[in-house]
Amino acid sequence: MNAKKAVERQTGVALWRQIADLIRLSISNGDYDQMGMVPPETVLAGQFGVNRHTVRSALAALADEGLVQAIQGRGTMIQRKERLSFPISRRTRFSQGLGDQARETEAKLLSHVTLPAAGDVATGLRIAPGAPCIQLDLVSSADGRPVSCSTSFFPESRFPDMAEQFERLRSITKAFAAHGLEDYVRISTELVARHANADELALLRLSPGAIVIEATAINADPDGLPVQFARTRFAADRVKLKIET
Amino acid sequence: MNAKKAVERQTGVALWRQIADLIRLSISNGDYDQMGMVPPETVLAGQFGVNRHTVRSALAALADEGLVQAIQGRGTMIQRKERLSFPISRRTRFSQGLGDQARETEAKLLSHVTLPAAGDVATGLRIAPGAPCIQLDLVSSADGRPVSCSTSFFPESRFPDMAEQFERLRSITKAFAAHGLEDYVRISTELVARHANADELALLRLSPGAIVIEATAINADPDGLPVQFARTRFAADRVKLKIET
DNA sequence: TATGGTTGTCTATGTTAATAGACATTTCGG
DNA sequence: CCGAAATGTCTATTAACATAGACAACCATA
Structure with a gap:
């Protein structure tokens, strides 16, 4: 090779x-x-x-x-050589999939805001354009090293306390559970690779010129109704995405 | 946004x-x-x-x-603005998935050689290290525009005429069929994004500094026995990978 | 046809990237 | 302790990148 x-x-x-x-x-x-x-x-x-x-x-x-x-x-x-292997399957969860690759995983909430759903978000979540949704901005780290940053949207009508619950429970999965949703699966994932922009450089502590993989994903409840529209940017040199079919 | x-x-x-x-x-x-x-x-x-x-x-x-x-x-x-949406699922086929996005798809054979399997190839194909395998180097294009280049390995014992059959049939799927394998599925895919190297720049007609997405995939027959180990490099600005679970 | 908006070309200047060479400093093994 | 091998620092030079300004050439349209 x-x-x-x-x-x-x-x-x-x-x-x-x-x-x-x-x-x-x-x-x-x-x-x-x-x-x-x-x-x-x-x-x-x-x-x-x-x-x-x-x-x-x-x-x-x-x-x-x-x-x-x-x-x-x-x-x-x-000093370091890791590249975390990151599973993408119907049941993708951040900390869970990393298994024993990292001693400690953390998801930090940067900001949250309620706003009317823009076109692609509304389409993805299958709600009316302009309907209120909650936006969460997160940075996820493994062993203190940022791995990805994400922007997620949730329909406010169904998950009114998403931000508060996440802040308390530190986990999307648990925040869903607090709203009565015990299980969810990924129904769509799209990947694109590009250079990191200024925000991503800062959030992921990358050196300029670095590459990010942007995954646009939709999670849905067992009935197939979308519950989360997420755009996650991975630091390309720190992860390997493993697709499980 | x-x-x-x-x-x-x-x-x-x-x-x-x-x-x-x-x-x-x-x-x-x-x-x-x-x-x-x-x-x-x-x-x-x-x-x-x-x-x-x-x-x-x-x-x-x-x-x-x-x-x-x-x-x-x-x-x-x-002049142009396309970004082909490329499905990755258990049944990933190049031309098929593109559907009506391109008028014409083409897979061109650059070279083929029989050589002993290196470590990762042998592991992926579950054959003994050093066992003979056939390597095919392809460039795939849509409407005359190169989209990806790939290096595939097949166990020679099972698919002795892979190169010849591919050259004749212009399709991996059909070449498999010619060896008596009617169906196969993807059992593993790993993605990495990085800058294109000199070869890839030339093959994919990219401008220097461009990004490629490298997918390392294993296809297997219905019994789960690996039949193909492939490393495909996509021109990142021309494709969107759509993961179907 | 006159005008405003757009790309094309030219000159000039300062900054950054890359090469080249010399030599100092530190570590490690014989 | 000496010498080989490695990184650290300095000076100097050339090429590529970026800015600045001026003006020509061209297109559309009022």
Whole structure:
């Protein structure tokens, strides 16, 4: 599987950023697990066909992310290498699916507001456009590391206390249960990958230029009636989406 | 809903490339469908808070992709805006799922070779490491536009003529049928998003810095025995993956 | 045909990215 | 303790990116 390590010039993407992305990929692929450190700067410079200083810029960016740490005289140590495997199935729940991959998972409520449903939200939830719905903005983390941020919409008529219940119970599943909904399944998921915008960079603590996977999903009750319209943005370099059919 | 149009400086990604990506996204979102053209350069420059020349670089890149065409005195016309919706389910077939979204779909065989199965391939296909398997490299296009490129592995013992049959029938499904396998289902799919490498840029005719979604999938016969290990890279700005559960 | 709005082209200037080389500093093993 | 190997720091130079302003060329329309 020796993926070619090629960098392109004059593409609008700086060489040091391309190289940083490639090294990050190699780390999460486990290419350097033997030694627990990245190859020497001079070797990397040779592999990528660039100057050592360019590699240093790339490594500095990765050190800034906390992914590696350079030690003078020794080398550049790998600090982290995880890529969480994230199941997407009919029963997708955040913390549950991660299983024993993380010691601690957390979902933090950023904001909540009640507002009239916009076109795509109304269509997804099968309610009248303009009907009131509750919007929750969350950031989910594993072991203190942000993994995804999401914007969810719930029909207010059915789940009037969604925000309060979530804040109390710290779980969408439990907040649903508090409204008398014991079970729900995913009926639709659409995925798109793109560069992270400014908000996402801040929320997910990403380095600029990073990629997010945006999943637009609809959950429904056992009768097939939509209960949640969610748009979740995953930090692409921290997750692997596993589709279970 | 009104996604912020923010560009970041000193990120290693040139402003013109960030802007080109954002405009591409707006086009495929249909933001400019009313007028059929992109806003004037001066307006875009104002929106993004950059110089007009920087916007011109971005538009030049998009014109290079064939996405827009500038006409002096009139404006910059939109030439294309598609984003194919691509279903991923237990029965994922390339051409079939696209339905009426494209007039013509094509799968082109780039190369085929028989080689001993590497670690992950052997594990995925549940054959002994080193056992012979057939590798097919394909590029799939819709209406002449490359959408994905893939590398597939098949156990040679069971599908000895995979390459020949595919070349004749132009379809994995039909090539399976020619080997006596009438039906198969997807048992595993993993998704990762990253920047395209040099090969993918060329094969998919992408502009440098573009994003690909890499899907690693395993198909199995009705008895659950794996028959295909595939790694497919989609041009992220041309597709939307729709997960059907 | 005159005018306003749009893209095309040119010059100039400052900033960032990348290369090149030299040498200092630190670590580790012989 | 010495020397090889690694990272850290400095200077200098070139190419690419970004800004700024001016004006030409072209299109639509009043």
